[in-house]
Amino acid sequence: MSELNEERSGPADVQSYLSYEEFGRRFLEYAASPERIAGAFEKLTGEAFEFGPIGVGPGRIAKLSAAVRLGQPRLNREPQDYISYDLVIPLDVDLLIDLSVDRYPFHVDGTIHLHLTVRTAEPLRVLIEIDEPQPSNVRINVASASRRGELLRILASVDHEIRRFVSRYIAAEICKPNIQAATDIDVAARLDAAWRL
Numbered sequence: 001m002s003e004l005n006e007e008r009s010g011p012a013d014v015q016s017y018l019s020y021e022e023f024g025r026r027f028l029e030y031a032a033s034p035e036r037i038a039g040a041f042e043k044l045t046g047e048a049f050e051f052g053p054i055g056v057g058p059g060r061i062a063k064l065s066a067a068v069r070l071g072q073p074r075l076n077r078e079p080q081d082y083i084s085y086d087l088v089i090p091l092d093v094d095l096l097i098d099l100s101v102d103r104y105p106f107h108v109d110g111t112i113h114l115h116l117t118v119r120t121a122e123p124l125r126v127l128i129e130i131d132e133p134q135p136s137n138v139r140i141n142v143a144s145a146s147r148r149g150e151l152l153r154i155l156a157s158v159d160h161e162i163r164r165f166v167s168r169y170i171a172a173e174i175c176k177p178n179i180q181a182a183t184d185i186d187v188a189a190r191l192d193a194a195w196r197l
Contacts, residue, residue: 031126031185032083032118034075040128040182041073041087044173051165053098057156063098064161066108068169083118087130089170091140093162097152104149108162110140112170124191128183133170135163 018026052065071090078084093108115131140162144150153159173179 028083028118028120028126031187032128034077034085037085037087037116037128037182038073038075040179041089043178044070044089045072046070047173049169051169054161056097056158056161057152061099062152062156064095064156064158065098066093066095066162066165068093068166078115085116087114087116088112089114091138091166093140095142095158095162097149097156097158099152104144104146104152106149106153106158107143108140110138112138112166114170114174124186124188126185126187130174130183133167133174135160135167138163138166 047070048068050065050067053063054065056062056064069092071092074088074090076086076088078086089112091108091110091112093106093110095106095108097104097106112133114133114137117129117131119127119129121127140159142153142159142162144153
């Protein structure tokens with residue numbers, strides 16, 4: 001009988017226990033993994049939007065219009081005690097300034113940076129908070145075909161207008177239901193649903 005008990009308590013039955021704290025940390029790392037968060041924003045990939053024409057420059061005499069395309073988001077982990085990320089969304093913009101007598105095309109590329117922080121909340125939720133995008137989160141490079149176009153770009157505050165419109169567009173997108181659902185994980189509700197199976 002003692003031999004039977006020894007067989008049942010062999011090495012295969014040894015458990016690797018975790019502290020509650022370690023379990024919680026691993027759970028958060030899994031629930032808010034880079035792949036999961038990036039997946040929530042993949043629907044923005046390839047999205048395109050237009051703005052303008054709007055009046056810009058002195059006397060609003062110039063009309064600015066642009067077509068913006070969003071590229072594949074990238075996620076960079078930030079070195080913090082808490083879980084946080086820098087979400088980088090590439091931008092590609094075709095821009096046109098129309099002066100009635102002449103038109104100046106520009107090509108713009110750049111990125112918008114969103115700061116994400118993973119939080120825990122009552123009763124048992126994991127939240128991914130997204131800082132509201134500001135024009136300062138948009139970084140761009142503007143290429144002009146002429147020196148006159150470059151001067152016009154400065155006078156018409158082209159860079160500021162691009163940053164402002166892109167940040168407003170992204171702010172509206174992250175408020176959409178599919179993004180909100182992916183950034184609010186009700187753990188208790190999901191566990192309750194699993195136990196009912």
